[in-house]
Amino acid sequence: MRASLLCSALLAAIAFPLIGNSLAILASSHSFKNQLEGRDDLEKRDELDKPPIYPPFSEDTQNKHLRFDYPRMHWRSRPWEEGYYPIHCVHEAQFNNFWILDFQVRDVWFEDCGVPWTVCRHKDAKEKWYSILDTLSQVPVGMRQYVANLVILPGPIDGGQGSTIQAAAYTRGSVLVFSPTYFKLGVLFHEITHIMDMVALAPFLESQGFPEGTPFSRTKYWKYAYGNDTAVPTPYSRASWQEDFADAGRWAMSDISRYRGLREYSKGWGACRTQIRAFQWWMMPKIFPKKGICTGKVEGGYAVKVVVVEGQNPLVSLFQPGSESREEGRKRPNTKVAGSGVAPIVLPAGAANMFFAYHGA
Numbered sequence: 001m002r003a004s005l006l007c008s009a010l011l012a013a014i015a016f017p018l019i020g021n022s023l024a025i026l027a028s029s030h031s032f033k034n035q036l037e038g039r040d041d042l043e044k045r046d047e048l049d050k051p052p053i054y055p056p057f058s059e060d061t062q063n064k065h066l067r068f069d070y071p072r073m074h075w076r077s078r079p080w081e082e083g084y085y086p087i088h089c090v091h092e093a094q095f096n097n098f099w100i101l102d103f104q105v106r107d108v109w110f111e112d113c114g115v116p117w118t119v120c121r122h123k124d125a126k127e128k129w130y131s132i133l134d135t136l137s138q139v140p141v142g143m144r145q146y147v148a149n150l151v152i153l154p155g156p157i158d159g160g161q162g163s164t165i166q167a168a169a170y171t172r173g174s175v176l177v178f179s180p181t182y183f184k185l186g187v188l189f190h191e192i193t194h195i196m197d198m199v200a201l202a203p204f205l206e207s208q209g210f211p212e213g214t215p216f217s218r219t220k221y222w223k224y225a226y227g228n229d230t231a232v233p234t235p236y237s238r239a240s241w242q243e244d245f246a247d248a249g250r251w252a253m254s255d256i257s258r259y260r261g262l263r264e265y266s267k268g269w270g271a272c273r274t275q276i277r278a279f280q281w282w283m284m285p286k287i288f289p290k291k292g293i294c295t296g297k298v299e300g301g302y303a304v305k306v307v308v309v310e311g312q313n314p315l316v317s318l319f320q321p322g323s324e325s326r327e328e329g330r331k332r333p334n335t336k337v338a339g340s341g342v343a344p345i346v347l348p349a350g351a352a353n354m355f356f357a358y359h360g361a
Helices: 003-030 032-036 040-044 059-069 087-095 129-137 185-199 202-207 220-227 235-239 241-257 269-287 326-331
Strands: 075-079 084-086 103-110 117-122 149-152 169-172 175-178 303-307 355-358
Touching: 059 185, 059 241, 075 129, 084 087, 084 103, 084 117, 087 103, 087 117, 087 149, 087 175, 087 303, 103 129, 117 129, 129 149, 129 185, 169 185, 175 185, 185 241, 185 269, 185 355, 220 241, 220 269, 235 241, 241 269, 241 355
Parallel strands: 117 149, 149 175
Antiparallel strands: 075 103, 084 303, 103 117, 169 175, 169 355
């Protein structure tokens, strides 16, 4: 086992006793499971009307700390065959009014998983390849495995001509898209938590009678945690249950990685303590799997060959029609997880269409 994989395992080993102790107090003092029995009324709570904690958390300080808090995994990467692009990257390039042929594509393998992640970077993006892949390596594998594709843009996200979308980053399904300067671990944790909200506990929620595709954050399990606090983690948490869950997840990751926990960021953090602890209770076993390796992987977008037709709008990418020759078939990158020895993670109904935009601090 290499040093970085060992560091990841040690981080999990150190974190879990802390989390376990905190949650033992939570469970005993609030009778967590008992109080949820028959509390279907919690499902009817629709508004987040509590204020953010004070003094507020500093995202800039958090991002600086996270660079040193989470270990880097060893990785290797390889560029895709010229002319081929993941379909998700094609869609996001078109959505943001960029020409797909200006993007570069690489597969990256991390030592904690047997299948690669596919990343698309615009040639003019501020973030360089090494920085992108090194930062991605710091995301714990139990979070990273829910990312299908990562897209790095060179300019602001505006959704193309006529769009009203203004964002620093966004999540569509299991695809993450970042504008310049916002590709940081704190934002990554926030965005991936959106995916986990829809996917990580889906089997459990369905076993409890919830419809397929129900976000965990919109169930009584999360609303109970909210109801036991007097504040939410950030002003943005008030936007929706999903944003509250995502920001709680972001700060829960710092709570386990800093010696003084969230006291290091705000003396008033206790006002959202139950949300932080509830996230840790439900999600940390997923984020830090026992063996320190991926338990599955969401498949990246399938590879398409892009051709440009003379006289055609260059912002519209056309896919090669018809059947391929045997040689072309060999060149086409394989994005399948099935058959690799790693279990495919399948998004529940509706999850592929979810869209969450992060507007920055």
